[in-house]
Amino acid sequence: MDKPVRVRFAPSPTGALHIGGVRTALYNYLFAKKEEGTFVLRIEDTDQARYVQGAEEYIMQSLEWLGIVPDESPIHGGEFGPYRQSERKHIYRQYAEQLVKSGHAYYAFDTPQELDAMRKRLEAAKSKNPTYNAITRKDMTNSFTLSPEEVQKRLESGEPYVIRVKIPHREEVRFNDVIRGWVMVHGSTLDDKVIMKGDGMPTYHLANVVDDYLMKITQVIRGEEWLPSLPLHVLLYQFLGWEADMPQFAHLPLLLNPPGKEGKLSKRQADNLGVPVFPMPWADPEKGETYLNFNQAGFLPEALLNFLALLGWSPGNNQEMFDISQLEKDFDLTKITKAGIKFDYDKACWFNEEYIKQRKPEELVPLMLEVLKANGIAVDSIDAEKALQIVQLFQSRVTLIPDFWDKLEPSGKRLPQGKVLFVSPTEYDEKTARKKWTGEAADVVDTYKEHLTNLDNWVADDIKTTLEAILTSKGVKIGKVMPAVRLAVTGLSKGADLMATMEIIGKEETIKRLENALNTLGQQVS
Numbered sequence: 001m002d003k004p005v006r007v008r009f010a011p012s013p014t015g016a017l018h019i020g021g022v023r024t025a026l027y028n029y030l031f032a033k034k035e036e037g038t039f040v041l042r043i044e045d046t047d048q049a050r051y052v053q054g055a056e057e058y059i060m061q062s063l064e065w066l067g068i069v070p071d072e073s074p075i076h077g078g079e080f081g082p083y084r085q086s087e088r089k090h091i092y093r094q095y096a097e098q099l100v101k102s103g104h105a106y107y108a109f110d111t112p113q114e115l116d117a118m119r120k121r122l123e124a125a126k127s128k129n130p131t132y133n134a135i136t137r138k139d140m141t142n143s144f145t146l147s148p149e150e151v152q153k154r155l156e157s158g159e160p161y162v163i164r165v166k167i168p169h170r171e172e173v174r175f176n177d178v179i180r181g182w183v184m185v186h187g188s189t190l191d192d193k194v195i196m197k198g199d200g201m202p203t204y205h206l207a208n209v210v211d212d213y214l215m216k217i218t219q220v221i222r223g224e225e226w227l228p229s230l231p232l233h234v235l236l237y238q239f240l241g242w243e244a245d246m247p248q249f250a251h252l253p254l255l256l257n258p259p260g261k262e263g264k265l266s267k268r269q270a271d272n273l274g275v276p277v278f279p280m281p282w283a284d285p286e287k288g289e290t291y292l293n294f295n296q297a298g299f300l301p302e303a304l305l306n307f308l309a310l311l312g313w314s315p316g317n318n319q320e321m322f323d324i325s326q327l328e329k330d331f332d333l334t335k336i337t338k339a340g341i342k343f344d345y346d347k348a349c350w351f352n353e354e355y356i357k358q359r360k361p362e363e364l365v366p367l368m369l370e371v372l373k374a375n376g377i378a379v380d381s382i383d384a385e386k387a388l389q390i391v392q393l394f395q396s397r398v399t400l401i402p403d404f405w406d407k408l409e410p411s412g413k414r415l416p417q418g419k420v421l422f423v424s425p426t427e428y429d430e431k432t433a434r435k436k437w438t439g440e441a442a443d444v445v446d447t448y449k450e451h452l453t454n455l456d457n458w459v460a461d462d463i464k465t466t467l468e469a470i471l472t473s474k475g476v477k478i479g480k481v482m483p484a485v486r487l488a489v490t491g492l493s494k495g496a497d498l499m500a501t502m503e504i505i506g507k508e509e510t511i512k513r514l515e516n517a518l519n520t521l522g523q524q525v526s
Helices: 019-034 055-066 085-101 112-124 148-157 204-214 224-239 267-272 301-309 324-330 345-358 361-374 384-397 430-436 439-453 460-474 478-490 498-505 507-521
Strands: 006-009 038-041 105-108 162-165 172-177 181-186 194-196 219-223 248-252 406-408 414-416
Touching (some): 006 019, 006 219, 019 055, 019 248, 019 301, 055 301, 085 105, 085 162, 085 194, 085 204, 162 224, 172 224, 172 248, 194 204, 204 224, 219 224, 345 384, 361 384, 439 460, 439 478, 439 507, 460 478, 478 507, 498 507
Parallel strands (some): 219 248
Antiparallel strands (some): 105 162, 162 194, 406 414
């Protein structure tokens, strides 16, 4: 019988969770759900020097916001814990020592000065592989150049040391990647990596392999940047006698900067382009820097997940819209591409716009109210019916949630949306005023204002019927005056349904705005 599927997402808390990491987490999550397996969150905090306060909490909060909920984690627990590597420190030492005893690893006592001298010596000799390896280890201070007695003496005296893996110099390492197929790497190109540091903490390489084995991980789905480490990991499985239990590996393609030709997605380059790369708000506690994020930009989590799922994976047809349940059903590791994928922010926005359109209006009300509140509106005074009306008025015109207040136009200008409901215009679109604010239009606006004063039932249909009746009596077509009416009420040349807008604004405010426009723009042809 096949083993139960167990996959893991294993980020390091050395900073905010990058959107590339979110995609890795999503693919692990989808694969686990597809195979009715277990999704594990493991915090790989062996690099204590680079540990960033708050990063672990940020990782968990981001996954929670997106709905990528692990089955086992530092919070959720599980039978294979602890799920922080810093809490598993006692576990790794025995395996490092096991590798030393079996001859697959060794103690190295080299000082920083000796290591620096080695590098300079190799650089001067123009070595093709200037690393600590099967050739250079013979000239360094380690188990191969010291007698067993000297090694033991140094260990007992507490002299600083690391444990390095012994890479076979003349052997070839072969492994199969689900996405990339068979790969072969010759041992002569590899170096004797440190697997146990001087502070007693394992490096990523040893801890990763040991934890995956002990946690019974069956598939390792991770970013392409870890592919160069795989030959070492394969060797560690072999050296520890775990080759039969080695997981399948799948290395995901890189996410590329929005221009598509400038390498791996960079937070700085993306930030310069106005493109978020973090899921939620993050302020670097050391540098004090903040970056754009999808949450504050106004993305719905389900839209972001749909977008990320298609950055490297394809269902094999032209379908683009997937809810999470369908993604769980259709996801297939073998349909992931090898090539890097351009991070198309415009496409992400398109997904978000589509998901906003599909949302029930009442579900968007709390998000819309938060936008109004952020712009200084006293939302407590807005009743539930009016709040729903506002959402319904702008829902089809919103790409990002902040667009409920104002929206960035392709021209770079911001077009007020919800803002027109709460802020009277002080300026009027110059082009519309020049072309559409005619004497005839001003006369209709003046008459309209008087009739609205006597309108008892302030609803969009009656507001519209009142205007139509005036136009009929004056023999004027609606196209000649509607732009002027919109201009008077909103100051704009275009926008959402005008009569619905006027209903939400209210009778008193609408009449006031019509009066202000008449006084400001005048009643003569310009």
